[in-house]
Amino acid sequence: MSQLTVAKFGGTSVADHQAMLRCANIVKNRPETRVVVVSASAGVTNHLVRLSQENVSTQEREQIIAEIKAIQVNIIEQLEQPQKLLGQIEALLTELAELASQQSMQHTGQTADAIMSFGEQMSSLLFTQVLRSVGVDGERFDVRDVMATNSLYGKAVVEVDLLATQAQQKLLPKLADKVVVTQGFIGRDGLGNTTTLGRGGSDYSAALLAEALNADNLAIWTDVVGIFTTDPRITAQARAIDEISFGEAAEMATFGAKILHPATLIPAMRCNIPVFVGSSKEPERGGTRIQQTVASNPTYRSIALRREQTLVTVKSPAMLHASGFLAKVFAILAKHELSVDLITTSEISVALTFDNPTGSTQALINSTVVKELEQLCEVSVEHGLSLVAVIGNNLHQTSDLGEQIFDKVEDTVIRMICHGASPNNVCFLVPEQAANGVVEKLHDTLFV
Secondary structure, three states: OOOOEEEEEOOHHHOOHHHHHHHHHHHHOOOOEEEEEEOOOOOHHHHHHHHOOOOOOHHHHHHHHHHHHHHHHHHHOOOOOHHHHHHHHHHHHHHHHHHHHHHHHOOOHHHHHHHHOHHHHHHHHHHHHHHHHOOOOEEEOOHHHOOEEOOOOOOOOEOHHHHHHHHHHHHHHHHHOOEEEEEOOEEEOOOOOEEEOOOOHHHHHHHHHHHHOOOOEEEEEEOOOOOEOOOOOOOOOOOEOOEEEHHHHHHHHHOOOOOOOOOOHHHHHHHOOOEEEEEOOOHHHOEEEEEOOOOOOOOEEEEEEEEEEEEEEEEOHHHOOOOOHHHHHHHHHHHOOOOOOOEEEOOOEEEEEEEOOOOOOOOOOOHHHHHHHHOOOEEEEEEEEEEEEEEEOOHHHOOOHHHHOHHHHOOOOOOEEEEOOOOOEEEEEEEHHHHHHHHHHHHHHHOO
């Protein structure tokens, strides 16, 4: 192989037979694509999340599994040898039902991860057959045979060196004459149990496989035409970006752009593997290329928005001219496995932000955390905030930053500003209800 591309197709790209067929033709028309990583078909993951939770009645479990089956059967009915495929899917659904029943009686993280893996198991099975239907010799491969992780269920950490060794031994030899279809999001721990890398981890899986196989390119196929200057749902003036640097893309992913999982770029950056982001619905329109160096480095590249932010302010006169106070605060946060996002300080107070992942069912900063912090200091917690991040290049050397950004939002309450730690972003918190208007106004100013 003169070139090797690892391609990842998201949930909407494998949502039904027509969507899978478009993706199969993308692979067929790009012979350098030898590894395909798929997510669960759109809608399936949400059903699996519910099955993995506590207190799901027998009736509800049966209904959910029937709905999952319906999504898969709609694809199978469009394929050759539907009975064989249907039998394979039904076997997986029977196994899923047994695990869901166990989970309802005794809830564990281990069983939850096993349940969550079934979406990718089924979609990879079906997509392999769709590939064959367009004349591509596809072979399904269980990524768990190479994706070695620890046993931190729900957010397992991949053992990168072991992944590389196993991928070179078990996966690479197949690529000379096969297109391998495998699963994103899942792995296996040293005990032989299925693990998950966290929701949204399919992009990360693909990037890790690209690194392990020394791939030349990583292609992320989604439902939008590349990366935009801001969310097109917020303003019609948003426009696609032809190319951006790894650093800019990492900032965008971290601060709310939904196109890439924040961890995706880490393996690509380690090995300098260019990343392409494009639309599986309209591949002819091109997309965005992310690489180490790019031709243009504008002052303002994009505006990202991250909702559901929590602001915690801790205040104590004991901070004044004292050492060790922040260490105690962070020790409490570490105990509860809470990761601080942004931080600003004054002489006697510290403001910290925390990101509440979309779809999370529990408050990140709960009463237990607050009570422990209150043993040290006064604590205030604010919800209903959004984080606006203006992303670009050398912003720390831009003299008219205040005029360009903050003068334009002078009628908005700003709760926190972070600037200076990175030359690539300026971040600030605004009330949730004002967020879209702020982004739209700034976009009209900075991207005229």
